[in-house]
Amino acid sequence: MLHKRITRLLFGAAHRHALVEGGLEATNASPLITLTQGSKQYGGRAVLTEISMTVLPGTGTALIGRNGSGKSTLLSILAGLLKLSSGVLTCDRRRLITGYAPEAFPGLKLTAEDYLRCMSRIAGLSEAASASRISELLQLFSLESSHNRKLAGFSKGMLQKVNLIQSLLTRPQLLLLDEPMSGLDLPAQARLIDVLQELKAEGTALVLSVHEPQIIEALADTVYVLHEGQNIRTIQGAENLKSAPVVNIVYTVLPGQAQQALETLPGVIHVEPSPDYAGTSCTGLTVDQKMSDTCLQQILTAGGSIVSVRHLGGLNDLTEWMDPKDQIGSGRG
Numbered sequence: 001m002l003h004k005r006i007t008r009l010l011f012g013a014a015h016r017h018a019l020v021e022g023g024l025e026a027t028n029a030s031p032l033i034t035l036t037q038g039s040k041q042y043g044g045r046a047v048l049t050e051i052s053m054t055v056l057p058g059t060g061t062a063l064i065g066r067n068g069s070g071k072s073t074l075l076s077i078l079a080g081l082l083k084l085s086s087g088v089l090t091c092d093r094r095r096l097i098t099g100y101a102p103e104a105f106p107g108l109k110l111t112a113e114d115y116l117r118c119m120s121r122i123a124g125l126s127e128a129a130s131a132s133r134i135s136e137l138l139q140l141f142s143l144e145s146s147h148n149r150k151l152a153g154f155s156k157g158m159l160q161k162v163n164l165i166q167s168l169l170t171r172p173q174l175l176l177l178d179e180p181m182s183g184l185d186l187p188a189q190a191r192l193i194d195v196l197q198e199l200k201a202e203g204t205a206l207v208l209s210v211h212e213p214q215i216i217e218a219l220a221d222t223v224y225v226l227h228e229g230q231n232i233r234t235i236q237g238a239e240n241l242k243s244a245p246v247v248n249i250v251y252t253v254l255p256g257q258a259q260q261a262l263e264t265l266p267g268v269i270h271v272e273p274s275p276d277y278a279g280t281s282c283t284g285l286t287v288d289q290k291m292s293d294t295c296l297q298q299i300l301t302a303g304g305s306i307v308s309v310r311h312l313g314g315l316n317d318l319t320e321w322m323d324p325k326d327q328i329g330s331g332r333g
């Protein structure tokens with residue numbers, strides 16, 4: 001009974017995706033899942049309205065928005081655990097290996113190790129593979145000394161670690177995490193970011209709901225802002241996904257060597273050609289705000305002229321939808 005409940009709760013995702021597959025084996029570049037105009041209603045009340053998104057392998061997608069904006073609902077739909085009221089969710093893989101860590105995780109009567117072994121069996125891991133992966137992950141999250149304790153006696157942060165571990169057991173192609181940092185201490189947050197960056201580099205697609213800009217900077221390529229169930233804004237591009245404020249400087253083209261020296265300065269995020277100004281070719285450079293004075297000085301010293309300087313807020317501009325916390329990140333390393 002418990003076995004069935006856990007399967008439905010946490011591994012329903014893989015089974016459901018098998019049902020909605022497109023039928024063709026996808027190439028690396030094709031989307032893992034595509035949601036087209038997905039809407040969800042509860043008792044006639046709209047909680048998601050015509051959301052469209054595409055999730056590619058090796059990418060990070062962040063969902064942000066205030067409480068009740070629809071993030072968890074959207075993740076459950078992507079996991080295949082919740083049915084759309086209208087719209088279409090397609091999966092381009094014959095069988096998509098999906099990891100899903102829901103927002104709330106039950107304090108079961110099983111020990112952490114028994115629970116994780118049970119989840120590994122359901123996922124089809126061999127006894128040997130399961131033992132070594134569980135031990136590796138328990139160690140990573142500093143839970144090895146609690147492996148024999150019952151989950152019912154775990155703290156919120158410890159339960160969240162077990163929740164994350166179960167989602168990582170099979171090295172998923174698609175990893176859906178609902179507020180993954182919730183309850184984690186700073187070292188655990190830093191370790192989780194490292195693990196997620198590694199998985200992403202290996203091709204796992206991440207979709208996570210988050211409240212912290214620093215996490216977006218570390219992991220996201222695209223951010224969807226949800227408000228009252230609608231996607232009111234989509235943000236892409238490294239220069240737009242920095243947690244600290246950035247500055248965009250447009251200047252007249254510099255001699256090759258001077259330009260190269262400028263580009264190698266720390267804090268430079270992005271360089272691209274800019275439209276001509278008064279018949280002179282220009283370059284646009286985006287840089288961390290704290291390095292902007294150094295860049296301006298270097299441009300002038302190299303004989304360039306400054307055409308414009310624009311201050312961009314970085315993700316902290318989105319405080320309406322997120323909770324910047326300076327201390328996250330500082331616990332890293």
Ligand SMILES: Nc1ncnc2c1ncn2[C@@H]1O[C@H](COP(=O)(O)OP(=O)(O)OP(=O)(O)O)[C@@H](O)[C@H]1O
Nearest residue numbers: 042047065066067068069070071072073074103209
């Ligand atoms: N089973 C349900 N029945 C009725 N309404 C629901 C149900 N589940 C969620 N909702 C409603 O859907 C809306 C979106 O909820 P959801 O949990 O997706 O928001 P969220 O953005 O994840 O919020 P939070 O940041 O608080 O976790 C809310 O108004 C919520 O009350």
